Amino acid sequence: MGGMSPEPCVFCNIVRGDAPAKWVAREEHAAAFFTLPESALAPGHTLVVTRSHVVGVQDASENDLATAMSLVGRISRAMTAALGATGVNVLNASGPGSEQSVHHLHLHVVPRWQGDGFTTWPVERSGMTVPVDPHEALSAAMH
Known part of the structure; x- marks a missing residue:
């Protein structure tokens, strides 16, 4: 897997079959498996990872x-059909400032139900300011 760091990557190990997983799907460029039981935010909480190692x-x-996003969509529809979920949250953290815990691209797909007592929407706002107009800077960077 390209870009491997000197430290072993737990998700690369899982994708290679060197570590156990409860598989949901294995495809050419992406794979999906259950998160560890002690980390599950809801029944059916699934991780979608890229097969190639990128942070x-x-x-x-x-x-x-x-x-990866195509697989997220299919898993979301399966959560509705198989688990009766009425929605999903798709969570990702990418990069050092994001609270990313495993440095391999992954998306959490968390099934949701009305009144499940769980919230994933941030309640705090960033205190960061930037020295440029964010809209102008992002628009210019996209061209």
């Missing part, structure tokens, strides 16, 4: 992003 969305190829 976050900023490093991923367009193909890796597209195939």
Whole structure:
């Protein structure tokens, strides 16, 4: 897997079959498996990972992003059909300032139900300010 750091990557180990997982799907460019039971935010909480080792969305190829999100969509529909979920939260942290805990691109797909007592929407706001107009800077960077 390209870009491997000197430290072993737990998700690369899982994808290679060197570590156990409860598989949900294995595809050419992405794979999905259950999170560890003690980390599950809800029944069916699934991780979607890229098969290639990249740290976050900023490093991923367009193909890796597209195939991972396609798998997220299919898993979300399966959560509705198989678990009766009425919604999902898709969570990702990418990069050092994001609280990313495993440095391999992964998306959490968390099934949700009305009144499940769980919230994933941030209640705090960032205190960060930037020295430029964010809209102008982002628009210019996209061209």
